[in-house]
Amino acid sequence: MLDTLRPLIDKHARLPVKADTLAAGQDLYAAGLTSFAAVQLMLALEEAFDIEFPERMLNRRSFATMESIAACIQELRPQALAS
Amino acid sequence: MSSLVARAQLVAAVAAQYSDHVDKEGRFPSEAVRAMKEARLLSAYIPREFGGEGADLAEIAEVVSVISQACASAGMTYAMHQIKVSSVISHGDKAEWHQEFMRRISSEQLLVASATTEGGIGGNLRNSICAVERLGDRFSLVKDGTVISYGRDADAILITARSAPDAPASDQVMAVLTKDQYKLELTGVWDAMGMRGTCSDNFKFSAEGDVAQILPNDFGEIAAKSMLAICHILWSAVWYGIASSAVSRAQSFVRAEARRNPGQTPPGALRVAEAANMLQLMRSNTIAGLSRFATAKVNDDDLGSVGFIVAMNNIKIGASRMVVDIINHALLITGINGYRNNTPYSVGRHMRDALSAQIMISNDRIFGNVANLLLMHRLDPSLAA
Incomplete structure (x- = not known):
């Protein structure tokens, strides 16, 4: 399922490295994710998966790793990352 | 040992004697900082187990405000020291080296x-x-x-x-x-x-x-979870102290006028009422920040939430804008006596000190960040803290 996320991260997270070099549980903030880019990434994910992140997910931990992002999307729309 | 506030008042009394000289010469407020060390104020925030007094942020903010009423440079020095100490407390409390460092701050009253x-x-x-x-x-x-x-x-x-x-x-x-x-x-x-x-x-x-x-947590985490919030709250306490002092001078000016002309309300009296109103808003803003922080600090998710960051940024922006407006009122009230540097009603130093507020982390930069966050975050209309 991370294959669906990686292109969006490459496009919106503005990391100095490519997403396919990052492990699922690797800290995105340490990899260079800024709070500005995190919001841009959230907006792109909402658009791509037709979801809306509730307020309780708008925190640092939800967007700390690709794994945690996938878990949020999974919870909001279980079929979204099935492929 | 007497209460923190009583000791802060002693430090303020020392700071007040030198604040004009510190400002004029652009020199370190060494007398005030020496008094802070003698009063053991530099370790007030450190937990008791490491030799401090375990004060909470509201008590530290009060000390900051009391000292800033006398000398904003001394108050800001104290605030900046405590912001640094807070990073060691929050992120070094499990690390042996940093525990020992906290003990040293307490026993030697180190300035950080x-x-x-x-x-x-x-x-x-x-x-x-x-x-x-x-x-x-x-x-x-x-x-x-x-x-x-x-x-x-x-x-x-x-x-x-x-x-x-x-x-x-x-x-x-x-x-x-x-x-x-x-x-x-x-x-x-x-x-x-x-x-x-x-x-x-x-x-x-x-x-x-x-x-x-090296502190165990990465700096991104330190900045997000304690430093920025404490920074904005304690800076706001400095600016509140400056604003309070200016309003107090303006009020003394109007009272002196009223005594000279019994039976007539001096023209500046209405502006004092207006300044007092703004000062109360500024005070509420800082207290709201303290209470929001107290709620968040026991809940890691809240501390890392977008809503918390937006709230803390707004505390800073609010305080840094109000302080200039309030001092300008004090200047309108005191007139030429406030504009001159050598009268009991001078507010020139207050105004120059306060103008730093909007550029200590530029308000425009903060507004830019908040604008981005508000693309996601829905504002909470609740009055509950």
């Missing part, structure tokens, strides 16, 4: 300064160019063009750097280095409009230390 800026990063603290270079259990670090307020008078410095020479700019750590471990080369002298006593000179900083001196 900050080196988070760097030449070439464009004002964004969350980026570093310099990096920690590890060799075994030692490391070395050279940081160029860093602003270190009261750097020459500090006993220790908390400094940020990339975690390794090959790490990205935002992968930062924070290390504590003591005076015997670093060398400061002065590269730019602080000669500013206001806050002249903070002596925020530029330096080239070079040091060597033990790897154990």
